[in-house]
Amino acid sequence: MGITFDNLSFKYSENLKPLVDKLGWSVDRRAITVLTGASGCGKSTLLYLAAGLYPENSGIITTGHVLIEGKDPAKLNPPERCRLVGMMFQNPELQFCMDTVRNEILFCLENIAIPQEEMEEKLRFSLDFCGIRDLENRALLSLSGGEKQKAALACVVAISPEWVLLDEPFANIDDMSARSIAAALGKLHKEKGVGILAVDHRLDNWIGIADNVAIMKDGRIIPEEIDVRNANPEKLRDLGIIAPGVHYAPSIPQPTPSDIVLEFHNLKACRGKKEILHGISASFRRGMIYAIIGESGSGKSTLFGALSGIFPYSGKALLDGKDIKHLKRSEAGMIGFITQNPQDQFVGGTVRDEILSSLRKDPEAASKSEEILRAIKLWRYRDISPYLLSQGQQRRLGTAALIAYDCHCLVCDEPTYAQDLMNTMAIMDALCREARERNIALIFSTHDRQLAADYADEILTLKEGQLYADSESSL
Amino acid sequence: MRTLNPACKFISLLAVTLLLAGLKDPWWNLSAFLVSLLLLLLSGIRMRTLLLYLLPVVLAAAGMFFTGYRFTAESAMPVRSDTFIFQGNSQLMNGILQLSRVLAYAGLGYLFALTTDRVFMVRSFQKQLHLPQVFAYGLLAAWGIFPHMALEYKRTKAAFRARGIRVYPVSPALLAPLLVKSVRWSEELSIAMESKGFSSNARRTDSSPVRVHARDILFTVFCCIMLPVTALLTH
Structure with a gap:
């Protein structure tokens, strides 16, 4: 069991060529997998398909299907779906509906019809799990990017889905916050058995956390998966992945400082x-x-x-x-x-x-x-x-x-x-x-x-x- | 006032507003204004904040006073000055009536706005007034976007300035990017809400159910029945 993409083709409109093209891939729940690849190759689209948000909100599936733990997420209603698969988005600004961290987590618990008497316990657990008990009554608007992503993670922990999908979760935050969130995700995977699939261009935050790296190119997954811990940096560079210790090799003239x-x-x-x-x-x-x-x-x-x-x-x-x-x-x-x-x-x-x-x-x-x-x-x-x-x-x-x-x-x-x-x-x-x-x-x-x-x-x-x-x- | 049920408070204050609209009595208006101020202060609103809020209201009220004073209805007009209760000096009284209306409506409006938590209000409207949940939570989410809009407005203005292009505050060139962004934001937000299990028709539980207490009923009865009856008897 896990996430299965079976001969999946997807395009945003009838007259465009498929962004995901007859893709066949299985993601194992026992490993944390990072999906990477060139900008615009369809990684985020694939994630939205796995989360069941597409094609309902955009685009057309022309062939195949996605199954998570044997279920088609697009056919579930939102409360059922979010118990199966939760999502963290790239932009921490636009993923909250309520005013404070507490109200946002309660909003999630209400959506999945958790009885009122269990809510406080779940709220405390999710705040403690993400180490943000002190942010409980803070206005979401007043939080930094890193704190917002931790609050988003606390929402996911409160819902406790079987899978968590992450779309460039560290793009807006500094390395220290990114590493602490990555560590919390690792803990979530280890302690709760939650499957994790993340899309990211940079691998350094995933060192010691992720097990596999998959690469997407031209709407498909390149057959070989890379073990993050033992990967050769030069090989990663050749594949277009930003990895720790890899230099960018700029080609620019020498400086001539003036006034x-x-x-x-x-x-x-x-x-x-x-x-x-x-x-x-x-x-x-x-x-x-x-x-x-x-x-x-x-x-x-x-x-x-x-x-x-x-x-x-x-x-x-x-x-x-x-x-x-x-x-x-x-x-x-x-x-x-x-x-x-x-x-x-x-x-x-x-x-x-x-x-x-x-x-x-x-x-x-x-x-x-x-x-x-x-x-x-x-x-x-x-x-x-x-x-x-x-x-x-x-x-x-x-x-x-x-x-x-x-x-x-x-x-x-x-x-x-x-x-x-x-x-x-x-x-x-x-x-x-x-x-x-x-x-x-x-x-x-x-x-x-x-x-x-x-x-x-x-x-x-x-x-x-x-x-x-x-x-x-x-x- | 802060602990009153927002739906009851809303209905009650709306009833008082409608009553004042029908009365044309400046003393009732001024009384409503003074009671509103008193209740605001008793609800913990700081005097300084209140004065700041009242500043534009006082300006508007002064404007309305002079408008009413200058343009009193003559006998040939459809609405005549003798329809007013106070006829001693109809010009002055007409001015006071217009002024007192502005003060009364502003006082009642502030009384509701400054003593009501928006999440509590939406929950109450949903429960007591059967507001559809998609509308209720859409409203809350949209509320969260407003501060972003203000920042985006400044950013867009800065982008034009950085290229030496002059734009006016409501110039279409400036508003077009804002419209595009707000559509994009609303899409992202609705996807994020859906991914957190929100659905317009699924059953939800309630973390803090909003109930109607005896004090809410008393307040509503006072505003919706006792005040109109008193007004009827005294006029």
Whole structure:
């Protein structure tokens, strides 16, 4: 028994080719399995099919079926289905219905008709299991990404399904939170016998937890399964998997540092009433690449949000000697932003408009936009809305649009978020090459220390609201 | 007020609102406003918070006073000044009537909004007023999205500014991405709720059943029967 995909084919609409193509695969409940593969290869789709959420919510199964413990999840009603298979999603922001952790867990227990007198005990057990008893009455909105994922896990523990499926559960959280959640999942598997199938691009959080790695390519599972503990890092790299100890091998020119373009002097920033950045000072030079790393909630997004005007700040943030707060509208674009979610930066009605909006002042905008779109293989989609592109395509468009813009400093908030090895390298190579060639400062944030070490000239660590050069942060 | 059954509270306060709408008596309106303030303070709402909430109300009330004062109905109008109870100085009284209405409705509205927990309210509406559960929990989930919307609005605005494009607060270019995102969010949220076993028609249990107590019945009877009868007798 386990999860069985039997000759399964699935497509999102009649006129598209199948994303899952005659797939046959069995997942053993006795092992924790991680499914990986290139972005857009159909991993998440496969997970949604196993969870019974597709085809009910989207797409068509053209052949075959999925069985979990001998049952077709799509034919069960939601309360029955969630007792068979629970799911944790990539985005911790959009998986809660209630206001507090307590109410959310009770909501889950009510859904599966647990008697009122048993609820308190189950609630306590799930909170203790995930080590979040102190968060019981906290508002979900006030939790960090890692805490939200722990709350989501507590919901799964409370429901106690036979299987748990995880769709990139660590994409939004720092390594420490990721490892503690992975450890809790390992415990859930060992103590409760819960089957676990996770989709992830990065394997380092699963070391010591997962038993097998399966790779998906072109809608199918590659026959060989990899033992996570004994896998050769180079072999993993060849398969496009981001594994610990594997270098990214960037192909970018050497740095030629020139004058300072961006400076912070005693920069303090708040989110709501809480001060997140406690007076940071730093300077960034043209032609250099800087990585900012730090745990979830350390203030990376707050720093970038303050620079883009989303969050208020005090102190000074100077771009070419001018305070960012006082830049004229025509000067605001001198600092470019690539956001974690590419949809946050779209301003055009069509794919081509998106590029053209960056080239407004260029007399050769039309021909240049064609050149750029052909280079990122999106020319054929030029007249459709950027929101209709796949996530990988949106990421390419977002990056290309900002690269096309004539800025002095490019700030990227997790530009490789939820990307596979090949896409990660392609995005970083393009960004870094552009930064070198145009002699602009590139500042990017990441949770991946290896990525920072391989691409950045300087690594800065945000810790407890302070910014340290990497060698200082460990002091 | 915080422990009153929200459905009973809602019906009671709605009845008082309708009663005041029919009375056209500024003293009843002002009394309702003052009682609402007193109950809010007794329910633990801080004076500072209350004053902040009342600021726009006072401005609106002042505006309504001057509108009522300036545009009193003349005898040729369908609604004449002599239909008002106070005829000593109809211009002034018309202004006071408009002002007191704003204060009374705002006071009653705040009394409900500031003393009612939203989860408790939805549970109560579902149980006592038979609100469909898909609507009740959809409402709660949507509530959770509002803070994200405010942040997304700022992000989208920042994206335009970063490319030197000027946008106005309600410009379609700015609202289009927000609409796309809200549709996407609602889809993700409904999938997440379904994966946690939520169904519009399956049987659910209740972790803290919302019951109607004697005090809820007393409050409802007072607001829905005793007050209208008193109003009828005194007018």
